[in-house]
Amino acid sequence: MADDQRTHEGPGTHGSPPRRELLRYGAAGTAGALGLGLTAPGRAAARDRAARPTAAAAGRTVAVLGAGTAGLTAAHELAERGFEVTVYERRTVLGGKARSIPVPGTGAGGRRDLPGEHGHRGVFGFYHNLPDTLRRIPFPGNAQGVHGNLTRVPWVCFARDGGRADLPVPTTPFDADTLDLDALRGLIAGALEQLLRLPPRDAAFFAQRLAVLMTSSDERRYGQWEYVKWLDFLRVEGRSEDYRKLFGGGAQVIQALKPEDASTRTCGQGLEAIVFDLLQRGSDGPADRVFNAPTSEAWIDPWARHLRGLGVRFALGHAVEALETDRGRITAARVRTASGTARIEADWFVVAVPVERAVPLWSADVLAAAPRLAAMRRLRTTWSHGIQYYLREPVRGIPGHIAYIDSPWALVSIGQARFWREAFADTWGDGRAQDSLSVVVSDWDEPGPLYGKPARQCTPKEIAEEVWTQMKAALEDTGERHLPDDLVHAWFLDPAVTGTGGPEPANDEPYLLNDVGSWDHRPDAATAIPNLFLAADYVRTYSNVDFTSMETANEAGRRAVNALLDAADSGAPRVRLFRGHRPPEFEAAKLLDAGRYRLGLPHLLDTP
Numbered sequence: 001m002a003d004d005q006r007t008h009e010g011p012g013t014h015g016s017p018p019r020r021e022l023l024r025y026g027a028a029g030t031a032g033a034l035g036l037g038l039t040a041p042g043r044a045a046a047r048d049r050a051a052r053p054t055a056a057a058a059g060r061t062v063a064v065l066g067a068g069t070a071g072l073t074a075a076h077e078l079a080e081r082g083f084e085v086t087v088y089e090r091r092t093v094l095g096g097k098a099r100s101i102p103v104p105g106t107g108a109g110g111r112r113d114l115p116g117e118h119g120h121r122g123v124f125g126f127y128h129n130l131p132d133t134l135r136r137i138p139f140p141g142n143a144q145g146v147h148g149n150l151t152r153v154p155w156v157c158f159a160r161d162g163g164r165a166d167l168p169v170p171t172t173p174f175d176a177d178t179l180d181l182d183a184l185r186g187l188i189a190g191a192l193e194q195l196l197r198l199p200p201r202d203a204a205f206f207a208q209r210l211a212v213l214m215t216s217s218d219e220r221r222y223g224q225w226e227y228v229k230w231l232d233f234l235r236v237e238g239r240s241e242d243y244r245k246l247f248g249g250g251a252q253v254i255q256a257l258k259p260e261d262a263s264t265r266t267c268g269q270g271l272e273a274i275v276f277d278l279l280q281r282g283s284d285g286p287a288d289r290v291f292n293a294p295t296s297e298a299w300i301d302p303w304a305r306h307l308r309g310l311g312v313r314f315a316l317g318h319a320v321e322a323l324e325t326d327r328g329r330i331t332a333a334r335v336r337t338a339s340g341t342a343r344i345e346a347d348w349f350v351v352a353v354p355v356e357r358a359v360p361l362w363s364a365d366v367l368a369a370a371p372r373l374a375a376m377r378r379l380r381t382t383w384s385h386g387i388q389y390y391l392r393e394p395v396r397g398i399p400g401h402i403a404y405i406d407s408p409w410a411l412v413s414i415g416q417a418r419f420w421r422e423a424f425a426d427t428w429g430d431g432r433a434q435d436s437l438s439v440v441v442s443d444w445d446e447p448g449p450l451y452g453k454p455a456r457q458c459t460p461k462e463i464a465e466e467v468w469t470q471m472k473a474a475l476e477d478t479g480e481r482h483l484p485d486d487l488v489h490a491w492f493l494d495p496a497v498t499g500t501g502g503p504e505p506a507n508d509e510p511y512l513l514n515d516v517g518s519w520d521h522r523p524d525a526a527t528a529i530p531n532l533f534l535a536a537d538y539v540r541t542y543s544n545v546d547f548t549s550m551e552t553a554n555e556a557g558r559r560a561v562n563a564l565l566d567a568a569d570s571g572a573p574r575v576r577l578f579r580g581h582r583p584p585e586f587e588a589a590k591l592l593d594a595g596r597y598r599l600g601l602p603h604l605l606d607t608p
Contacts, residue, residue: 060568063088063333063346065320068096069550070535071352072303073133073557079310081565081572087312088335088344090319093296094304096354097509098550100296103492108430115294115428116492118509119386120414120438122290122401123150125171125283126273127551128544128578129558137303149298151419153288155400158246159474162406164197166474168398171278171287202243209234212605213268215586217594220603221265226519230259230267245405258382258442258513266514266547273545273580282581288401290414292421318342320353323532325365330532348568350560352535355379355512370528375521379538381510383444383456385494387467390433392489394418397475397482407470409455410442433489439467449473459501464491512538512548519546525556526563533567535560544580 062078064071067089075085093099098121102113123130134147142148157168213233216225225233236244248259259267277287291298304314318335324343325331333344351358355376362373395415404411417424417435425434441463444455448466455463468483475482496509512518522540525533537548539556546552558575565572593603 060084060348061086061346062348062350062564063344064350064352064535065333066096066352066354066357066536067091067094067314067316068352068354068536069098069130069553070537070539070557070560071096071350072300072307073554074350074352074533074535074560075307075312076133076136076303076310077558077561077575078564079307079312081561081570083348085312086315086344086346087307088315088318088320088333090317090353092316094314094316095296095300097511098295099300100294101492101495103490106429106490111426111431112428114388114390114433114490114492115297115436116388116494117295117386117438118494118496119384119440120290120401120412120416121295121550122153122288123550124273125277125280125285125287125289126545126580127549128284128580130551130554131284132576132578133554134299137299137306139302146299146302149292150285150289151292152286153290153400153414153419155398156288157398157400157402159402159404160406161404161473166398168400169278171400172280198242198246199240202240205239206234206243206247208605208607210271212603213264214272214583215589215593215605216268216603217590217597219594220597221268222519223597225264225268226266227516228264229516230262230264233264233268258515261382261513261515262547263514263516263518265519269545270547276581276583281583290416290419292419294420318344320351320357320361322363323349323351323361323366325363325369325529328369328529330366330529348531348533348564350533350535350564352557352560354381354509354536355538356381356510358534358536358538366529366532370532372523372528376523376538378521379518380513380515381507382513383497383507384440384442384511385444385497385507385509386438386440387464387494388492389437389439389464389468389488390429390490390492391435391437391487392432393487394435395437395482402475404470404474406474408443408446408448409467409470410446411439411467411470412442413437413439413471429489439471441467456500456505460493463493463500514547524563525559526567530567533560533563543577 061084062075064075064078064085064087067087071087071089072094075087078085087094097118099118101116101118103116104113106114123134131147134150135145137146139146139149153171155168156171157166159166213225231244231248234243234248236248274287277283280287308314315335317337319337320333320335321341322334323330323332324334330349331345333346333349335342335344351361353361359376359379362370362376367374394417397415399415399418401412401414404413415435415437424436425431428436441455447454448458448470450466450469451458451462453462455466458466468485468488472483494509497505497507499505519540522538523534524540525535527534535553535557537553537556539552539559540546541552541555541559543555544551555577558577562574562577564570565574596602596604
């Protein structure tokens with residue numbers, strides 16, 4: 001990626017973000033927006049220096065509370081800079097939501113257990129911070145480390161019910177490897193049908209809304225669009241059903257975005273990133289990639305081995321329950337283990353647990369020292385979880401992610417075996433399953449067509465049958481039998497979801513909901529407590545995207561480390577932060593809009 005697509009924040013800018021990014025806060029929000037990290041002057045030189053402990057780091061201990069993407073990122077960067085790091089995790093495995101979940105007792109004949117997932121992993125081309133970390137995790141035979149385990153997904157398909165033509169979209173320019181003639185015919189047919197069915201006034205109106213979005217200044221994005229729901233920005237009332245579903249519901253491709261609740265700033269940010277990614281503007285690589293094996297095998301396990309090699313220690317089965325304070329500092333964390341409670345002391349504490357587990361840690365003493373954290377109580381979470389179908393034959397159809405636009409449960413699926421480096425039947429399970437069809441359910445509150453109930457009210461078996469029915473409605477509505485019922489060997493529902501179909505459905509691992517106004521309640525990585533730092537997807541991030549994702553979690557971990565290095569007055573190089581693509585051709589229009597916003601005027605193109 002070219003240098004002008006990365007953040008370059010010199011030694012004098014830490015705590016003073018680029019004016020064009022953060023002018024929009026006004027008096028109330030500017031102070032909270034501060035804290036951009038510093039950039040090392042050169043990657044090779046930075047790594048050489050990072051390998052040598054600095055005086056400031058020597059003898060300093062860090063407790064990282066949580067072993068998800070953000071916590072492991074923080075541990076990685078701190079260990080490279082000579083800190084003594086221990087990661088505490090409530091589970092007995094690492095990786096948080098990104099980990100794989102083997103199905104116990106399903107492996108036979110020397111094969112590994114069937115691979116389950118919290119939800120399938122997509123590493124989009126507009127990710128930049130996470131890919132940098134992946135490149136720095138060694139993997140045998142890969143010059144690019146774990147990054148070499150990413151494989152290109154050539155197509156994303158928007159599947160339609162009711163006999164409507166599907167719309168497959170290529171994720172990279174066509175070449176000999178990606179030119180699939182069936183998919184190409186589908187693209188042409190689907191595009192023509194959508195163009196013919198979508199009223200011209202709706203198509204023109206969406207183009208106008210997209211132009212408003214892409215030329216809005218940062219001031220307007222944070223000062224106005226943060227408080228407008230995506231569907232209200234699109235003005236779906238009075239528009240065609242296709243307009244509402246295609247442009248309003250298309251955000252489900254990014255699992256945790258809920259168009260009916262998410263802010264225009266957040267959904268618009270995702271849409272822009274996807275558009276530029278498909279055009280290969282500022283991308284790290286192909287627009288859509290997945291790992292070539294179950295996530296833990298391809299990424300998390302090699303990462304853990306590398307971190308142990310750097311001296312990081314892991315304390316599994318340690319659930320943090322409280323933070324102790326004295327004179328405005330954290331003195332210890334109390335954790336619960338299988339044998340009782342324990343007290344953890346360290347010089348520095350990085351809280352890297354999700355929002356629903358962080359908020360209970362903010363005691364009266366913590367809030368007295370860091371009152372800004374009280375706003376986190378207003379953050380909301382949502383459900384977005386996976387189910388895997390293990391199939392007797394490889395899945396047929398589009399080779400990539402499929403978004404079921406008409407699905408009440410906002411489904412997205414991918415057949416995984418074709419992207420994995422090992423033959424599925426020879427490697428996992430008992431030899432009878434030849435593929436894993438991984439599906440994410442992102443709407444748990446809308447009734448489904450088969451049982452007439454939302455997913456929360458369905459038993460696990462009913463969920464499996466309902467999801468299968470909704471996929472068939474889109475993939476078999478033209479008479480082709482992509483998903484015959486006898487194809488299913490077994491299925492596995494994310495165990496984080498429990499009690500569905502009963503009086504008290506529960507979710508042990510919800511996602512942060514980026515709803516309207518939520519930016520105001522999100523904290524920065526640095527807190528008012530000088531030895532307490534935050535690393536999770538709820539932390540404000542400024543360099544690339546900031547909606548719930550592995551990319552956001554990774555950037556949050558980087559920012560937490562930079563804040564800690566500043567507090568420690570460390571001479572170690574700051575962690576590099578990578579910026580997303582900002583098209584230079586729109587900068588003049590954004591500058592004009594910034595002036596209009598300060599005068600209280602609407603966007604020039606935002607007409608009734």
